[in-house]
Amino acid sequence: MEKKDILSLSPGEIEEELIALGEKKFRGKQLYEWLHKKRVVSFSECTNLSAALISKLDERYFINRLTIKRKLVSAIDGTTKYLYEFSDGEKAETVMMSYNHGNSLCISTQVGCKMGCSFCASTKAGFVRNLLPSEMLLQIYESERDSGKKVESLVLMGIGEPLDNYDNVLKFLGILSSPEGTNLSLRHVSLSTCGLVEKIYDLAELKLGLTLSVSLHAPTDEKRSAIMPVNKRYGTAELIEACKYYFEKTGRRISFEFALISGVNDNAETAKELIRLLKPISPCHVNLIPVNEIKEGPYRKSENVKSFCSMLIKGGINATVRRTLGADISAACGQLRRDNI
Numbered sequence: 001m002e003k004k005d006i007l008s009l010s011p012g013e014i015e016e017e018l019i020a021l022g023e024k025k026f027r028g029k030q031l032y033e034w035l036h037k038k039r040v041v042s043f044s045e046c047t048n049l050s051a052a053l054i055s056k057l058d059e060r061y062f063i064n065r066l067t068i069k070r071k072l073v074s075a076i077d078g079t080t081k082y083l084y085e086f087s088d089g090e091k092a093e094t095v096m097m098s099y100n101h102g103n104s105l106c107i108s109t110q111v112g113c114k115m116g117c118s119f120c121a122s123t124k125a126g127f128v129r130n131l132l133p134s135e136m137l138l139q140i141y142e143s144e145r146d147s148g149k150k151v152e153s154l155v156l157m158g159i160g161e162p163l164d165n166y167d168n169v170l171k172f173l174g175i176l177s178s179p180e181g182t183n184l185s186l187r188h189v190s191l192s193t194c195g196l197v198e199k200i201y202d203l204a205e206l207k208l209g210l211t212l213s214v215s216l217h218a219p220t221d222e223k224r225s226a227i228m229p230v231n232k233r234y235g236t237a238e239l240i241e242a243c244k245y246y247f248e249k250t251g252r253r254i255s256f257e258f259a260l261i262s263g264v265n266d267n268a269e270t271a272k273e274l275i276r277l278l279k280p281i282s283p284c285h286v287n288l289i290p291v292n293e294i295k296e297g298p299y300r301k302s303e304n305v306k307s308f309c310s311m312l313i314k315g316g317i318n319a320t321v322r323r324t325l326g327a328d329i330s331a332a333c334g335q336l337r338r339d340n341i
């Protein structure tokens with residue numbers, strides 16, 4: 001019998017499984033708390049479960065785990081970047097950042113990525129596989145354990161396209177926010193997407209309260225398709241329409257990511273085009289960052305970040321320059337995995 005990944009099961013599923021094993025309903029809740037609150041690594045640690053039940057669990061399920069393959073700590077601000085290895089040897093990155101308002105964790109949702117954005121290191125070696133709900137949870141559990149810090153907000157902005165692993169990501173979010181487990185409110189979660197339009201509509205219907213962060217990086221089809229292949233499938237007009245729908249349906253403002261690349265998307269004309277594109281869905285927010293220079297790419301950081309930001313604000317668009325943390329360890333997103341494949 002192939003063992004099931006118990007950390008990927010929702011509270012309801014665990015309850016059903018235990019009832020099928022002849023146990024009372026409340027045992028499901030007890031087991032769930034052991035797994036997600038106390039975060040045991042073996043069933044034998046669950047001291048209020050009978051030896052008979054523990055042996056049944058051992059026969060049918062496994063408790064997934066990951067290991068720290070590498071860890072880089074910033075000497076400037078303590079930002080910690082983990083390279084985690086999953087049980088099959090695949091790897092992904094997680095970053096723990098501390099802000100004035102608390103600790104934020106950035107997790108990966110896939111090993112590699114299919115999206116092919118030309119400035120992004122995560123996609124250069126292609127796509128390997130989706131991460132399981134348990135593998136997303138374990139990035140949080142292990143980072144909290146190792147750092148001694150509690151994650152107060154979460155961003156799905158590491159390696160991978162979360163909406164391309166939609167079912168597992170939703171399952172993960174359900175487990176993460178369940179009161180019997182970590183109980184993190186989804187209002188403290190941001191999900192970043194390159195713009196898979198159909199899935200944005202699906203997500204809007206669920207009204208989960210999470211912030212949708214859209215990686216825009218260019219305001220016209222011509223400019224966006226040149227750096228983001230996904231734009232050939234879903235053009236900017238279609239994407240903005242979906243964002244508008246998300247905002248109307250959920251009441252949550254959209255946050256747009258815009259990485260400024262010297263000579264590519266950082267001039268006054270681009271700022272004007274961006275204002276024109278976003279005006280119809282204001283209030284929204286634009287997060288500006290100078291592009292992270294990666295080994296595989298020709299792109300250089302823009303020097304115009306501040307002036308670009310002022311142009312947007314003058315044009316009536318809410319914009320800020322994102323504070324850079326961990327500058328000394330910021331092998332750009334995906335770079336650490338690329339160097340350790």
Ligand code: SAH
Pocket residue numbers: 115117119120121156157158159160161162192193194195213214215257259289290291292293294332333
């Ligand atoms: N696939 C999702 C989430 C992962 S990427 C997405 O596209 O949103 C997380 C963010 O980092 C995205 O906004 C992405 O565009 C951005 N990013 C990737 N490579 C970058 C680089 N070299 N410099 C700056 N931002 C980058």
